[in-house]
Amino acid sequence: MIGDGPSVIVPLDNRILYFGRDRERFRFLSHFHSSPIVIDGEAWPTVEHYYQAQKSANPQYKAAIRAAVHPGLAKRLAAPxxxxxRVSxxxxxxxxxxxxxxxxxEVKLDIMRRADYAKFVQNGGLGILLLATGNAELVEDCPSEPFWGIGPDGTGLNWAGRVLMEVRDGLRVGPSSTPS
Structure with a gap:
């Protein structure tokens, strides 16, 4: 338990595998989690919507991504x-x-950092839950995603989890140390 915040039971291995193994308890860590954010005066239903919308400055593209009824659809619309x-x-x-x-x-990591920071600051209850994960390693154990997750053999880069841990560290020291 962190201060007066909620109790989060971290697995014994001190790793939170939030895509698969620990999905039920930690789905709030997902970019698909319903958690509205506002960045630069624009509202987005999820981090995934915002992230995918940044792939183009075309206002029609951004409107299509914003209108996607589910973050999975936003991701499919954004496919190169x-x-x-089958993907595109x-x-x-x-x-x-x-x-x-x-x-x-070159810019996608900074875009994700900004979106995740907004999610956990603007949705205060989620920020408290993120902090309650303590020093656990956050892992997107997605077998099909070697950049954002750990990929099929577990050796992927886990950038989704790494960005979440960066945001968590930034929340601990205060807003001046994290993206706005």
């Missing part, structure tokens, strides 16, 4: 048009003959 057909068949980019921003791979 060059992805395999719903792509807004494919349908409109456009490409995602050229610098996407």
């Amino acid at each position: 048009p060059t992805s395999p057909r 068949q719903s792509s807004w980019f494919r349908k409109h003959g456009e490409q995602p921003r050229a610098d996407w791979h």
Whole structure:
């Protein structure tokens, strides 16, 4: 228990695998979790919606992502048009003959940091829950995602979990140390 905050039972291995193993108790860590955020005066239903919307400055694209009824649909709409057909068949980019921003791979981590920070500050109860995870390692144990998760062999980069731990550390020391 952290201060007067909620009690969060961290698994004995001090790792929270929030995509699979520990999903029920820690689904609030997911970018798909319903937690509205406002960034630059724009409201988004989830971190995933905001993140995917940043792939293009086209207002029609952003409106389509914002209107997606589920974060999974937002992700499918944002698929690069060059992805395999099974991935890009719903792509807004494919349908409109456009490409995602050229610098996407250089900026995506900072975009996610900003979105996660907004989520846990603007939804105070979630910030308290994040802090209550203590020093547990946060792991997106997604077998199909080697960048944001740990991938099929467990050696992925786990950037989703790493960003969450950065945000948690920033919340501990105060708002001046984290993205706004």
